[in-house]
Amino acid sequence: MSNQGPNSFKIDQAATFQMVMVMDVAPKLRFGSETDQECMKDGTPKWTAQSGRTAGFRTFGAPKFAVLAITIASHEDPRxxxxxxxxxxxxxxxxxxxxxxxxxxxxxxxxxxGAQVYYRAEGIRPIGATAHKRGEQAA
Structure with a gap:
């Protein structure tokens, strides 16, 4: 991967995960700071959505759950x-x-x-009282 720069790939949430549930959304703080929110180069604030035990998917026939930290850049509070x-x-x-x-x-x-993996999204929105199933559209 050396000298290639970052590589990112769009994820089809409905086809990849059985469910995604948010655990917390908070301002993403600058490294070493307890108060300063990290921003994009254009000044857009960054937020971190913690999706704990939420990204449910099947691997080798068994359900797996992972904690994902997803960065969202937004002037509006995604919470x-x-x-x-x-x-x-x-x-x-x-x-x-x-x-x-x-x-x-x-x-x-x-x-x-080595390599470092990161997740980012344009935004976050509720999909209703029950998690959507594979192939269904989000509400």
């Missing part, structure tokens, strides 16, 4: 209308893979030590 435990649609969900780099102590230059 409005979404409560913990609520099934949601992650609008424009993507998974990305990029080089994981560290600085070499001796030379000060960055070196690639």
């Amino acid at each position: 409005q209308g979404v409560q913990p435990g609520m099934p949601v649609e992650l609008v424009g969900l993507e998974v990305g893979v990029m080089d994981k780099k560290i600085k070499d102590r001796d030379t000060g230059q960055e070196k690639i030590v």
Whole structure:
């Protein structure tokens, strides 16, 4: 993956996951800060949606659940209308893979030590009282 830069892929939520349930949405804080919200280069605030035990999918015939931290860039607070435990649609969900780099102590230059996976979405919205099933449209 070296020198290719980030690679991202759109995810068909209905075809990939049996359900997605939000556990928490909060401002994404700058590294090392307890108060400063991280922003995009254009000043758009970043939010983190924690989807805990929510991204249910089947692998090798057995259900699996994962905790995903999804970054959402939005001037509006994405928490409005979404409560913990609520099934949601992650609008424009993507998974990305990029080089994981560290600085070499001796030379000060960055070196690639692996890959890092990230998730992002354009927004989040409730899909009703019950999780949608594969192939159904979100409400």
